[in-house]
Amino acid sequence: MAKDVFDIVIIGAGPAGLFAQFYAGLRELKTALIESTARVGGQITALYPEKTILDLAAFIGIPGRDLVAKLDQQAQLVNGNTFLNSEVTDIKKTASEFSVEINHHAAIQAKSVIIATGHGSFSPRKIDVPGASEAQQAGLLAYTLPDLSQTKNQQFAVVGGGNTAIDYALELVNHGKQVHLIHRRDNFRALESSMTKLENSDLTTFVTPKKISGLTKQAGKLLIQLQDMHDDSVNTLLVDQLIAGYGFTASFETIDHWQDKPQQYQQGFLTDTAQMTTTPGLFAVGDAASHLGKSDLIISAFGEVPIAVNQAVRYFDPDRGGPQHSTAINTKEIFKHG
Ligand SMILES: Cc1cc2nc3c(=O)[nH]c(=O)nc-3n(C[C@H](O)[C@H](O)[C@H](O)COP(=O)(O)OP(=O)(O)OC[C@H]3O[C@@H](n4cnc5c(N)ncnc54)[C@H](O)[C@@H]3O)c2cc1C
Numbered sequence: 001m002a003k004d005v006f007d008i009v010i011i012g013a014g015p016a017g018l019f020a021q022f023y024a025g026l027r028e029l030k031t032a033l034i035e036s037t038a039r040v041g042g043q044i045t046a047l048y049p050e051k052t053i054l055d056l057a058a059f060i061g062i063p064g065r066d067l068v069a070k071l072d073q074q075a076q077l078v079n080g081n082t083f084l085n086s087e088v089t090d091i092k093k094t095a096s097e098f099s100v101e102i103n104h105h106a107a108i109q110a111k112s113v114i115i116a117t118g119h120g121s122f123s124p125r126k127i128d129v130p131g132a133s134e135a136q137q138a139g140l141l142a143y144t145l146p147d148l149s150q151t152k153n154q155q156f157a158v159v160g161g162g163n164t165a166i167d168y169a170l171e172l173v174n175h176g177k178q179v180h181l182i183h184r185r186d187n188f189r190a191l192e193s194s195m196t197k198l199e200n201s202d203l204t205t206f207v208t209p210k211k212i213s214g215l216t217k218q219a220g221k222l223l224i225q226l227q228d229m230h231d232d233s234v235n236t237l238l239v240d241q242l243i244a245g246y247g248f249t250a251s252f253e254t255i256d257h258w259q260d261k262p263q264q265y266q267q268g269f270l271t272d273t274a275q276m277t278t279t280p281g282l283f284a285v286g287d288a289a290s291h292l293g294k295s296d297l298i299i300s301a302f303g304e305v306p307i308a309v310n311q312a313v314r315y316f317d318p319d320r321g322g323p324q325h326s327t328a329i330n331t332k333e334i335f336k337h338g
Contacts (some may be wrong), residue, residue: 006032006081007127008312009037009100009110011088016041016117016286016301018071024309026329027322032108034100036087036121037202037248038144041068043287044298046122046248049163056299065191077335083318087121093279111316111331114308115277116301118287119267121254123244127159135248139213140222141242148175154240157182157224159212165245166190166198172243173203180237182207207237207335215242265290275308281315283308 010020013035021033039045041064044053049065056062062070075082083102090101091113101107124143126132145168154177158169161183167190172179181198186208187218188195197203209229216223224237233289262277263270266321268290269277277284284290285308286301310323 003207004030004109005097006030006108006110007316008032008112008114008309009034009098009108010114010116011100012036012042012116012118012286012288013040013082013084014116014118014286014301015044015067015071015298016118016288016305017042017114018068018075019302020114020116020285020305020309021080021082022071022078023076023305025075025080026198026326026334027309027313028334029309029313031080032110033075034088034102035082035084036254038084040072040082040084041065043250046069046164049167053298055297069317070220077337079336085168087254088117089254089257091258091260091282091295093281098260098281112281112283112312114312115269115282115284115288116286117255118250120250120252122248122250124244124248127215127244127246129212129213129214131217135215135217135222138217139241140217143244143245145171145243146241151177151240154178155238156180157207157222157239157242158245159183159235159242160245160247161185161187162189162245162247163191164247166194168243168245169198169204173198173201176203178203178205180205180207180239182210182212182224185209202298208280217325263272266294267296268294273307275304275310276311276315281312283312 003084005028007029008024008031010017010033021031024031044064045068051064054061065107086102089104092099097114098110099107156172156177157180158165159182169179169181210226214225214307221238222242227234262279269284271284271289271291275283285304287296313320
């Protein structure tokens with residue numbers, strides 16, 4: 001990771017963090033967007049990508065995944081650095097800067113920080129069966145997709161019945177991989193068009209209604225014991241890798257260990273009208289920001305972002321002035337591809 005000092009480090013790439021990166025780009029700020037998971041979109045990506053969001057100004061309903069795609073596309077118009085699989089494990093304030101620790105080792109320096117962590121870091125729901133931790137250590141069980149360019153002629157199993165599992169299975173099929181989709185029920189709770197694609201693909205085998213009862217390493221592969229949900233009969237399946245797609249849970253545990261953690265209020269950090277927390281230079285937006293009357297809605301996050309970014313500039317560069325209206329911005333100068 002670069003040793004430069006960023007103008008703003010944005011923690012969390014949910015809707016608030018993604019929009020913050022774009023807006024900060026409009027102000028030509030040097031930003032790093034740090035996200036603990038492998039994917040952007042926060043709660044929308046993790047919990048409800050297929051739901052139609054109805055309460056956003058100007059959209060007569062937009063599916064969650066389409067909103068995330070648009071936010072991501074917009075953030076990529078400007079210069080900004082994005083680091084996925086990177087959890088902020090500590091924040092320390094020095095005399096003039098913030099030191100933001102990533103994954104317990106590397107630290108980056110910033111003049112200001114915007115916390116957009118929602119209700120905490122997402123971590124995958126784990127499989128709790130005999131042999132699971134040994135299989136994970138051996139690289140035969142994973143909770144996110146592997147680098148698919150490195151996998152040739154491999155057989156995968158995906159377990160789970162919701163969006164996460166279906167997204168993983170579809171991604172594998174789209175890369176030409178054989179997928180055994182294991183679920184304890186015959187029905188899946190996922191986007192219909194994704195299910196249709198999987199059902200129409202020769203690469204998918206549905207293994208239902210079955211639950212995994214054990215995992216065993218066998219000559220570099222993984223032997224999955226499967227128990228039938230109707231008659232309890234057991235059979236096995238041998239694959240190169242099992243990907244568990246049980247979804248994610250959010251936790252404040254990591255944030256609770258930050259050294260310069262600002263004062264908390266309800267489920268977030270107490271913010272003033274400048275979106276500043278109780279630590280000067282440390283701002284919060286979206287679900288991570290809390291004050292009397294706050295609504296945890298995407299539209300509220302979008303409104304808080306310009307306030308936080310503009311006040312961050314005022315914090316580290318009081319003479320700079322601004323902001324200007326976006327109509328006065330020369331996109332040829334600011335957008336990466338004019
Ligand atoms: C089922 C459901 C339906 C909803 N429907 C609607 C709706 O219709 N309309 C609406 O307006 N709102 C809706 N919401 C609420 C909306 O999703 C949230 O208000 C919104 O996601 C908040 O965005 P955010 O960017 O602040 O946080 P999040 O979306 O929570 O994103 C936070 C990101 O920060 C990351 N992160 C956390 N801690 C760290 C760390 N230490 N280091 C690095 N990264 C970290 C997380 O992994 C996550 O990606 C719904 C919520 C749920 C659960």
